[in-house]
Amino acid sequence: MVAALGETTGAGQLERLRNKMLASSSGRRILRTRPTLSTETIDLNYLRSLSPATFGNKYVSWLDAAGVSPDTRTAVHYVDDPELAYVMRRYRETHDFFHTLTDLPVTVPAEVALKWFEWVQTGLPMTGLSAVFGPLRLNSQERQLLRQSLIPWAVQCGSTCQDLMCVEWEKMWEWELSRVREELGIWPAPNNFEESSRVEA
Amino acid sequence: MLGLSYRSSTFTQTLIEKYAYRSRTLATLRNIPLQNQFVNAYDVIILGGGVAGAALAASLVSSPLMKAKKIALVEAMDLSRVQQWTPTSGQYSNRVVSLTPASRTFLEDIGVWDRLFIDRIRPYTNMQVWDGISDARIEFDTSIFSKTHQNVSEPPAIAYMAENVNLQYGIMKRIRAAQESGQQFDIIDNTKVQRVFAQGKDGEKEDAIDLSAWPSLELSNGQTISGQLLIGADGANSPVRAYADIQSLGWDYDRQGVVATLQLDPATQNVTAWQRFLPTGPIAILPLDHGISSMVWTTTPAIAAALKSIPEQDFCALVNVAIRSNPADVQYLCQQIQKSEHGLDLQDEYSWRQMAQNESKTSEEIASREDRLPPHVIGVQSGTRASFPLRLRNSERYVADRIALVGDAAHTIHPLAGQGLNQGLRDVQVLSNVLTNGVKHGEDLGNIHLLSQYASNRYARNLVMLSACDKIHRLYSTEFGPMVWARSLGLRGVNAFGYLKSEIMKYAMGIEDVKSKITPSRERFVNIDRL
Numbered sequence: 001m002v003a004a005l006g007e008t009t010g011a012g013q014l015e016r017l018r019n020k021m022l023a024s025s026s027g028r029r030i031l032r033t034r035p036t037l038s039t040e041t042i043d044l045n046y047l048r049s050l051s052p053a054t055f056g057n058k059y060v061s062w063l064d065a066a067g068v069s070p071d072t073r074t075a076v077h078y079v080d081d082p083e084l085a086y087v088m089r090r091y092r093e094t095h096d097f098f099h100t101l102t103d104l105p106v107t108v109p110a111e112v113a114l115k116w117f118e119w120v121q122t123g124l125p126m127t128g129l130s131a132v133f134g135p136l137r138l139n140s141q142e143r144q145l146l147r148q149s150l151i152p153w154a155v156q157c158g159s160t161c162q163d164l165m166c167v168e169w170e171k172m173w174e175w176e177l178s179r180v181r182e183e184l185g186i187w188p189a190p191n192n193f194e195e196s197s198r199v200e201a
Numbered sequence: 202m203l204g205l206s207y208r209s210s211t212f213t214q215t216l217i218e219k220y221a222y223r224s225r226t227l228a229t230l231r232n233i234p235l236q237n238q239f240v241n242a243y244d245v246i247i248l249g250g251g252v253a254g255a256a257l258a259a260s261l262v263s264s265p266l267m268k269a270k271k272i273a274l275v276e277a278m279d280l281s282r283v284q285q286w287t288p289t290s291g292q293y294s295n296r297v298v299s300l301t302p303a304s305r306t307f308l309e310d311i312g313v314w315d316r317l318f319i320d321r322i323r324p325y326t327n328m329q330v331w332d333g334i335s336d337a338r339i340e341f342d343t344s345i346f347s348k349t350h351q352n353v354s355e356p357p358a359i360a361y362m363a364e365n366v367n368l369q370y371g372i373m374k375r376i377r378a379a380q381e382s383g384q385q386f387d388i389i390d391n392t393k394v395q396r397v398f399a400q401g402k403d404g405e406k407e408d409a410i411d412l413s414a415w416p417s418l419e420l421s422n423g424q425t426i427s428g429q430l431l432i433g434a435d436g437a438n439s440p441v442r443a444y445a446d447i448q449s450l451g452w453d454y455d456r457q458g459v460v461a462t463l464q465l466d467p468a469t470q471n472v473t474a475w476q477r478f479l480p481t482g483p484i485a486i487l488p489l490d491h492g493i494s495s496m497v498w499t500t501t502p503a504i505a506a507a508l509k510s511i512p513e514q515d516f517c518a519l520v521n522v523a524i525r526s527n528p529a530d531v532q533y534l535c536q537q538i539q540k541s542e543h544g545l546d547l548q549d550e551y552s553w554r555q556m557a558q559n560e561s562k563t564s565e566e567i568a569s570r571e572d573r574l575p576p577h578v579i580g581v582q583s584g585t586r587a588s589f590p591l592r593l594r595n596s597e598r599y600v601a602d603r604i605a606l607v608g609d610a611a612h613t614i615h616p617l618a619g620q621g622l623n624q625g626l627r628d629v630q631v632l633s634n635v636l637t638n639g640v641k642h643g644e645d646l647g648n649i650h651l652l653s654q655y656a657s658n659r660y661a662r663n664l665v666m667l668s669a670c671d672k673i674h675r676l677y678s679t680e681f682g683p684m685v686w687a688r689s690l691g692l693r694g695v696n697a698f699g700y701l702k703s704e705i706m707k708y709a710m711g712i713e714d715v716k717s718k719i720t721p722s723r724e725r726f727v728n729i730d731r732l
């Protein structure tokens with residue numbers, strides 16, 4: 001009984017992401033070529049050389065400011081199917097772009113808002129769990145900020161923007177950030193919180 | 202009994218007038234053959250020489266009681282082409298049906314089965330139906346009958362695949378044989394019925410018989426014929442039904458059934474009927490011969506149009522996708538083919554998805570997956586791609602005064618369970634029994650009370666089948682998680698539960714209604730029925 005449920009819902013979440021990718025031309029290209037994002041595949045110095053308004057330059061500036069690298073991500077375990085494992089990996093590897101697109105810094109409320117955004121986007125359960133339990137670590141002011149502006153933004157923007165699993169980010173380095181946002185239907189999160197409680201990405 | 206006494210000439214005209222419609226047939230009225238009295242009057246007119254109408258004709262002429270009856274079959278198409286049909290081996294028509302064992306028995310009884318090209322009829326004893334979303338599967342295999350019951354030696358067929366034209370061929374041959382042995386039977390083919398109407402009172406009034414209430418047909422050859430009983434076997438848009446002012450209730454499925462004759466990988470055995478439920482509808486691959494199967498793919502009208510127009514190779518790749526790939530993949534590719542320039546290599550897309558699906562599987566796992574799938578499609582016989590609109594219809598009544606409806610004229614069903622014509626043949630069997638009984642008792646064949654016996658036997662049964670197939674269609678049209686889960690659980694449950702499965706199987710095989718009063722029960726069924 002439980003096994004039957006799992007087949008159609010649980011592992012189903014990753015399959016659902018994969019199926020959404022199968023339903024779009026760009027998603028299929030990504031699944032076919034399985035591009036990865038790391039310092040081996042992205043030339044960070046090239047990105048630094050791009051004009052400051054570009055998506056590539058904004059992204060590398062965000063990496064530098066946050067002190068993180070595209071390589072500092074946990075590898076995907078426990079997923080047997082190579083294609084589904086790749087989907088999981090892609091999902092993790094593209095996470096940092098969301099910061100660039102949404103203007104959300106690496107703070108607890110910002111990460112929680114981003115989790116909400118991703119949850120609405122993907123429906124992946126682990127994102128959902130952290131979105132719900134994340135607020136436990138917040139003070140009341142931060143909680144209020146989340147409830148009143150960040151979460152409403154995340155739900156609205158996450159449900160109306162393009163499917164971000166199907167975006168070929170690698171093709172957009174030289175685009176201006178505003179154009180990328182326009183293309184994907186994303187607008188920055190309300191930017192009215194303190195950058196007090198920094199967390200590790 | 203009554204019939205006999207009416208034949209005596211002592212009866213007065215008044216009595217004759219009084220009982221004219223109730224108690225006897227025209228031909229026996231004054232012991233003069235009908236055609237000598239009224240060239241254009243018949244005891245029974247069947248409009249529609251499709252399989253249902255032609256089978257009814259064959260069934261009527263196979264009863265000695267009908268010998269004195271004057272019967273006509275009117276059909277718009279040229280039936281001589283059916284009679285001269287000479288099949289080419291290895292080539293199959295795209296119009297095929299899956300016939301239940303009950304339908305086979307009936308065709309045997311009326312002397313049609315032996316007149317078919319029997320090597321073109323393919324029995325199957327295994328059927329696999331699975332859910333495209335969850336992969337839950339149910340397998341029917343009649344070897345469970347032969348294993349558990351000593352009196353059944355070989356596994357009985359679940360059904361027989363037959364071309365419609367083969368059935369029509371055998372039926373016409375049967376009718377010819379009856380004609381040759383003296384049956385009064387007119388085949389009026391190549392003739393369209395322009396109008397169905399009731400004769401005015403003025404016509405033949407001075408004669409012994411008042412034809413005023415008889416339905417009449419205005420034919421495209423300029424003639425008019427009238428019948429004591431008019432049977433509408435004239436298909437889904439039945440003119441007879443319209444004449445009788447009988448409403449047809451139901452709806453269109455906004456779906457088309459795309460049919461084609463497929464060439465399959467000859468390296469694999471072809472003995473199973475396959476059906477996969479996709480969100481747009483089921484796709485079925487049904488065995489016709491070694492390496493040849495018939496396909497029915499239920500899909501939206503736009504996709505159906507594209508499936509008919511893309512190059513044959515692309516079509517084959519897409520059928521393989523529809524059988525083997527993820528429904529999301531099927532959906533994407535079906536969308537793309539609707540564009541004039543999709544720029545996709547469908548064969549390549551298919552190979553890639555198969556590779557991705559099998560990537561983490563061992564070679565045993567891959568082989569066992571293949572065992573649960575039909576052979577690969579390697580070609581489509583040219584000119585066999587066609588599509589038909591799918592609908593659900595049931596007439597509010599099957600009979601009216603001097604009118605009876607059979608086959609698609611009475612009801613139209615979703616083809617997902619392959620029951621349409623089988624139901625039609627059951628109608629034919631029951632109606633023909635009712636009419637022969639009527640003749641035996643000297644009754645007026647057009648009498649509504651007689652005809653009602655037919656309707657009361659068939660109406661509820663057809664309705665049950667119609668709504669069962671409609672429910673299945675609805676159940677499988679959703680991708681909504683809990684529904685998929687529930688239906689998969691149901692399917693797996695039934696699959697694991699032998700008794701229930703054999704009951705369903707018997708129902709689908711048409712073994713359900715042999716106990717009915719009107720249909721004489723048949724030895725052949727009794728065996729299986731006791732299982």
Ligand SMILES: Cc1cc2nc3c(=O)[nH]c(=O)nc-3n(C[C@H](O)[C@H](O)[C@H](O)COP(=O)(O)OP(=O)(O)OC[C@H]3O[C@@H](n4cnc5c(N)ncnc54)[C@H](O)[C@@H]3O)c2cc1C
Binds near residue numbers: 248254276297392625
């Ligand atoms: C895709 C598909 C798959 C199917 N698969 C199966 C299956 O596996 N098993 C099964 O049992 N059934 C199946 N069916 C259903 C089956 O094909 C029909 O139920 C059956 O063919 C109906 O036969 P019929 O004789 O009642 O009507 P029709 O075949 O429609 O015959 C009606 C006849 O009446 C004639 N006619 C109509 N109007 C006039 C007029 N004015 N003048 C003269 N002649 C007229 C027509 O020319 C026609 O020949 C399927 C149907 C479809 C669409």
